[in-house]
Amino acid sequence: MTIKATNIIRHAGKVAPDERTAATGNRPCIVWLTGLSGCGKSTIAMSLEHQLVASGHPAYVLDGDNLRHGLNRDLGFSPEERAENIRRAGEVARLFADAGVIALCSFISPYAADRDAIRAMVEPGQFVEVFVDAPLNICEQRDPKGLYKKARAAIAEGRPLMLTGVDAPYEAPRHPEIHLHTASQSVEECVKSILAYLRRESRLVD
Amino acid sequence: MTIKATNIIRHAGKVAPDERTAATGNRPCIVWLTGLSGCGKSTIAMSLEHQLVASGHPAYVLDGDNLRHGLNRDLGFSPEERAENIRRAGEVARLFADAGVIALCSFISPYAADRDAIRAMVEPGQFVEVFVDAPLNICEQRDPKGLYKKARAAIAEGRPLMLTGVDAPYEAPRHPEIHLHTASQSVEECVKSILAYLRRESRLVD
Numbered sequence: 001m002t003i004k005a006t007n008i009i010r011h012a013g014k015v016a017p018d019e020r021t022a023a024t025g026n027r028p029c030i031v032w033l034t035g036l037s038g039c040g041k042s043t044i045a046m047s048l049e050h051q052l053v054a055s056g057h058p059a060y061v062l063d064g065d066n067l068r069h070g071l072n073r074d075l076g077f078s079p080e081e082r083a084e085n086i087r088r089a090g091e092v093a094r095l096f097a098d099a100g101v102i103a104l105c106s107f108i109s110p111y112a113a114d115r116d117a118i119r120a121m122v123e124p125g126q127f128v129e130v131f132v133d134a135p136l137n138i139c140e141q142r143d144p145k146g147l148y149k150k151a152r153a154a155i156a157e158g159r160p161l162m163l164t165g166v167d168a169p170y171e172a173p174r175h176p177e178i179h180l181h182t183a184s185q186s187v188e189e190c191v192k193s194i195l196a197y198l199r200r201e202s203r204l205v206d
Numbered sequence: 207m208t209i210k211a212t213n214i215i216r217h218a219g220k221v222a223p224d225e226r227t228a229a230t231g232n233r234p235c236i237v238w239l240t241g242l243s244g245c246g247k248s249t250i251a252m253s254l255e256h257q258l259v260a261s262g263h264p265a266y267v268l269d270g271d272n273l274r275h276g277l278n279r280d281l282g283f284s285p286e287e288r289a290e291n292i293r294r295a296g297e298v299a300r301l302f303a304d305a306g307v308i309a310l311c312s313f314i315s316p317y318a319a320d321r322d323a324i325r326a327m328v329e330p331g332q333f334v335e336v337f338v339d340a341p342l343n344i345c346e347q348r349d350p351k352g353l354y355k356k357a358r359a360a361i362a363e364g365r366p367l368m369l370t371g372v373d374a375p376y377e378a379p380r381h382p383e384i385h386l387h388t389a390s391q392s393v394e395e396c397v398k399s400i401l402a403y404l405r406r407e408s409r410l411v412d
Contacts, residue, residue, distance in 0.1 A: 014256040023259055050220040053229055058264055060305035070327075071297035091277035092298055099266035101305055121276075 020100035024058050025206035028097035028126050030090075031194060032118065034109045034173060035132035036165045037147050038139035040182040041106040044132060044190045049104050051191060057204060059102040062089055077162060083114055090118035097126060102203070110164045112171040125201060130194060131176035136165045138183045226306035230264050231412035234303035234332050236296075237400060238324065240315045240379060241338035242371045243353050244345035246388040247312040250338060250396045255310050257397060263410060265308040268295055283368060289320055296324035303332060308409070316370045318377040331407060336400060337382035342371050344389045 021027055031048070033041040045061045052059035064085070068075070072088055075081040086109050093103035109115050119127040140148040151163035162168040173179075178197055180190045198204045227233055237254070239247040251267045258265035270291070274281070278294055281287040292315050299309035315321050325333040346354040357369035368374040379385075384403055386396045404410045 014252045015259050019259060023262060024264070046220040053221050053225060056229060058230070058306060060301070062301070070300065071294060088277060088294075092301065094276065095266070095268070095298065096302075096305070099302070099307055100264060101307060 021205060024100040025204060026057050026100060026102050027203050027205060028100070028123070029128060029198065029203040030093045030097050030103045030105060030118070030122065030126060031128045031130060031198075032093075032105045032107070032109070032115065033130045033132050034107065034115060034176075035182075036134065036136060036139045036170060037108060037163070038142040038144055039132045039134040040180075040187065040190070041108075041132045043187055044130075044180070044182075044194070045104040045106040047187050048191045048194055051195065052102060056206075057102060058100060059104055060096060061104045061106060062093055062096070063105075064089070064107045067092075083111070086111075086114040087117070090114075090121060093118070094121055097122065102198075108164050108170075110168065110170045112173065115173065125203075128178065128194075128197065128201075128203070129173050129176040130178040130180060131173045132180050132182060132190075133172070134182045139165065227411060230306040231410060232263050232306060232308050233409050233411060234306070234329070235334060235404065235409040236299045236303050236309045236311060236324070236328060236332060237334045237336060237404075238299075238311045238313070238315070238321065239336045239338050240313065240321060240382075241388075242340065242342060242345045242376060243314060243369070244348040244350055245338045245340040246386075246393065246396070247314075247338045249393055250336075250386070250388075250400070251310040251312040253393050254397045254400055257401065258308060262412075263308060264306060265310055266302060267310045267312060268299055268302070269311075270295070270313045273298075289317070292317075292320040293323070296320075296327060299324070300327055303328065308404075314370050314376075316374065316376045318379065321379070331409075334384065334400075334403065334407075334409070335379050335382040336384040336386060337379045338386050338388060338396075339378070340388045345371065 033045055035041050042063055049059045049061050067089055072085050075085050086107060089105060089107055093105050096103040115129060143149055147163055148166065151161040151166045154161040155167060160167045164170050178194060239251055241247050248269055255265045255267050273295055278291050281291050292313060295311060295313055299311050302309040321335060349355055353369055357367040357372045360367040361373060366373045370376045384400060
């Protein structure tokens, strides 16, 4: 990514962060769920979204697959394009957080550097990294999108599919704010644990 | 823009549009302000944002300049890059609208085709095109960013700057939902007129 935009003046908004917090009951926040395909990221994100919205907190799921239907549909799956996919997701999450909407980001996001770059973009405390941890064999048994089956077949034919955890690396978070174990914890327990964290850290203030 | 993302499964969200409307008092909506540099787009957008948030309606300004600091900082000002700038802005606006936040988009967006492409992406009634109309000579007198001065100097030296309205075209909306004349209307009148439209068309429901 080359920075080409120059000669740009940033407009100061008229809405102060405190006014948004008063209106929404949230402080700016990006909940970033990372983990293998099939680990349960999207299921947890959507259940969390539903509970937040039902209790009056604006929240929205940004999802790898869904973004690729729109904003990121010009991107493929090369390492550079994966990095750009995550960069744009992070930038959109930052806009949501700034708008007072809790951004629930569900992305495999295998590279620590890409995740750390988003953390570095926002204020301390705004980036909540959630490691949705499940052993590869469990994810592969679940295989909700049939990706593991496809990857194994492709590898047997000598065509790498670059699936994270199979023939592409996953760099586990070393210091995530929240570490979930979905082989043993239910979706409800995971959601509860994230909500408790957000309240404890004053990201939710009512 | 080449579509490269394939093999993508869209997750259905768990939050129904009616639940979001109940929580926010808005229906999904993109207010798209288009017009020359200096016509008053950003000033109107920010005043509108402030009034909406103060009355409990989530709203957020997406601004050409501000997006270029983050999401679109890899884009320059060639015709293709301008088109991609507007495409991404439209995609982000669609995500905001889907999240229940009124997206207030302030972009020169000189090409009708680019604006129409965003209109075509969303449901009928969701895209509210606002033509922020002011004669070039008025915009040039205001010149809040000094762009006209810079463009005239560049042209005098034989270097085109591709500034909309000076040495690059502006295609005025033919059927905008709202047509504002900022040489004669105040910011307050313009904001009032947009709010009245949103209420009349049931984009604001409380």
